[in-house]
Amino acid sequence: MTYKGAPLRRAVIAFTAFLGGLIFLLASPAGAAADGEGLRGTLRLQGQPVNGVKIVVTTEDGQPVKEVTTDAKGQWEVPVPKAGKYKVTLDVKTLPPNAQIRGGNPVRTPTVYEGNVSTVLFALEPKAAAGQQPADSSDGGQFWRRAAQLTFEGFNLGLIIALAALGLSLIYGTTGLTNFAHGELVTLGAVVAWFFNTGIFGLAGMPLIPAAILAVIVCGAFGYLQDRLFWGKLRKRGTGVIAMMIISIGVAILLRNLIQFFFGPQTESFTEYNAQAGITVGPITAAPKNFWAMGIELAVLIIVGLALLKTRTGKAARAVADNPALAASSGINVDRVIRIIWTVGGAIAALAGVMLGLSQFLKFTMGQDILLLVFAGVTLGGLGTAFGALVGSLVVGVFIQVSTLWVPPELKSVGALAVLIIVLLFRPQGILGRRERIG
Amino acid sequence: MRDDTMTTSPKKAAALAAFKDLPREPGVPKPDPILIADNVVRRFGGLTAVNVEHVEIQRGSITALIGPNGAGKTTFFNQLTGFDHADSGEWTFNGRKMNGLPAHKVARAGMVRTFQLTKALSKLTVMENMRLGAQGQKGESFFRALVPNLWRGQEDEITARAEELLERFKLDAKREDFAGSLSGGQRKLLEMARALMVKPELVMLDEPMAGVNPALTQSLLGHVKDLREQGMTVLFVEHDMDMVRDISDWVIVMAQGAIIAEGPPDAIMSDERVIDAYLGAHHDAPLSEEELQAQLHEAEAALEAEAEEETAK
């Protein structure tokens, strides 16, 4: 219900049904649910909201009422037609891998009274591997254990950001384009993998790993075509970088809404690796998929980094980034290099999307939501420097997660973005950027 | 030799007289300096792009700042005009401390520069370009701008002055054209005319002849000489020796960031140090590793600056 832009869209739809002053009531967001009967609740794990969990509401005799997923604040709400008894089932498969319901029973049967919204309680507790019940007595130990856990999660997030940031930074470096549509490449990767994973065009669903590989290939091709058919043409026309940057916002809106058109506004998960028992390594507990994901991300980053440093194309790419005119005059095929960069950028953005979908959930705004963090990482590291982008992204990822020790989790991105602005104040060239580059 | 008495104007004679008995040493004191710089340093990473110990610019003269590529001329120029910061050093203009001042305050103080890559504001008309140069405009303050009667009168005066200048620079026929439609040489002229709208005491020209069609160079040179006749001081960066010989009263030579020689244009060509550093760098001696580095760096910085300019817009 509370996906981005919903109130505006609802307001616009309401206007369509414009009939005098009626619109007033329709446009106000809380109107529908608050006035009638309903059910609602909030899912939290160790104080942090848990989103993307599916809640199924049926009547007492099993007639379906509605299915919802919890939002970013862990909240969900279902209006019901009339007072009475309802059955609320929490889909355990959609819980984060490290969470379980206290007591184990995923079904509640609350009663809704006339004009009332009943709150349904599902208490969550961390799931630990057998025999590894966390039993820390001292508060200090708890704090450091948590800090270590959050740092680990921060690296997890940071690596995903880094994958997206690397592509963004390379494209910026070689073409000067600040691509606001890069987030949609991330979303696209996740969504394409999801379609392969769950089945599309009558094809049966395939396991996630081949689905992800296909998605990466598809998105690499999409990156290639985007440059071949669109950005490359614009460059030929001599379109300025600022104009291209503004155009990229249009591209972002177009892609995002096309994705929503096919994918829908709801949140989804891949069919596999959803409920994994955590493994504990030192103070850190995480699902095996997280370790695997981080390993893959790290490997990809290292491969791309080495390719930039060692291969002919990589060197050519860095030469183009340094000075396109000089590179062209020394015999480098600039267009070809840029096209390769777009292909690689699209592919690794898609991988970032798959990983993001794996560690959180899929939604058509997922790329848009992470894009600002990617920008924060890239700017922090120094706009246009590939390795700076990596460092910046890791800093952003860790900062975001660790800051939740003190900041409410819902505001964790605020902290990161605020730091971005503060960094620009004192060191506008970023951590690794050269002062001369910013003019 | 041609007969100088016929072509030398009183102002030129005065300038030459001031320079007559000066020793040809780097940093030599001038009788009436308008600009004095001390220990100006600029480092890029480990490289020292500018390291000027002492230099003075004589009032009412045309002084050329020359040197091989990568000598740090433009960087020094940028520092003096507030477009680049100095790692250390200080300089005074008319006895007023200028280091650390932002570019617009330098311009207001009477030191106005032009750019190597002409910065005509191409989507403004020629006349609007000119009007922009005028200082102390009432209509440039937000609230007064809202009441046209407060600035109309002044605007008319400015327009009249601009028209005079445009006539002098033979741009009056183009007054309502967009500056972007002018030729390269005309843009140089426009930029110079616009700088004069500021009513500067010291005009600083960064490679005024770069990229100008040879047919226009004589006219441009004439305008530069004219600046001195109007009582202004001119400092310009150039690396074309012939140009320097023709119009300058005094030449300052930079190499590897430092000032290595000064002297009148005819004599400077035969100066041992200049031949070594300037001509030698081009014709005879192979480049040393450091020079190569410095040159590479300057080239890179210049290209980068251009690239930045491209992206900044």
Place this chain on the structure above:
Amino acid sequence: MDWLTILTTTVHAAIGWEAVVYGLAAIGVNIHFGYTGLLNFGQAAFMAVAGYGLAVMITVFNAPFWVGIAVGLAGAVLLALVLGAPTLRLRADYLAIVTIAAAEIIRLIFRSVYFKDIFGGSDGRRGFNADFYAMNPYPPGHYGIGPFGFNERTMWLLTVGWSVVLLSCLVVYLLMKSPWGRVLKAIREDEDAVRSLGKNVFAYKMQSLVLGGVIGCFGGFFYGLYNGSVQPDVFGTEMTFFAYTIVILGGAARVFGPVVGAMIFWVLFVFIGNLLAELVANGYIPFMTSIQVGPIRYALVGLGFILLLVYRPQGIFGDKREIAIDAR
């Protein structure tokens, strides 16, 4: 097919509250982007600050209406100063990233549970427009011809709204004719040149940012006053993007460009949305569901925006020789 509804809503859109709200946002963006070349991608934040300033002052602090307006305006000015100070000396894209990030920060704070007592969380604030409508001079009734027309409340809002729009246009007209506007346009072209002519570029950019933000913030007021509520998610990046689309549609650096652009934009947006919805509802487009009309309409805006920028960057009425967009 209900052609009458399609027709009336479309006509209403051209002169309705959307055109006022987005027209004001776009006039602000036009000052920033069209005249000065500043890429403020956080225009929605200025509107949010204003709308919330008004709403929170009245609902939470029980302040009088005009105090709410004053707080909203002060908030917009403050936001411009805070955003501008670190970024206006840097390259254009830094301002873009910082403003878009700041807009997101503000939205997240407004919707946070942590500050729910003040900003009302994701439900926002409602019930703060009674004072505004208490000033309504129109007696109750229907104002218009046949099916076209508004009730007295909307008439009052539109009267005030369009007055502010026209006043803003007048201010822009006067300023851009003046030497002040000349400096702005010159900055758009090349700030170093302007600096070399003794103008304090930073100060002018800041003035431009404040002015555009303040004009845009009136859009936030009118949004809140019309809908009777403000919600954080309304003020997302789409709102800013719509404002940019409108500016480019009407022609950047044109005094009436944003106004005409807003009218055309909303006519198209509402018409296409209604038409698609009707077509889908009546089964003419079998492969689409009514839920999919929303995204496809937004996608069309994106597509239209791209085509406009690529093929007609000067907009409908712009002068190709004098536009900011493809300066280089």
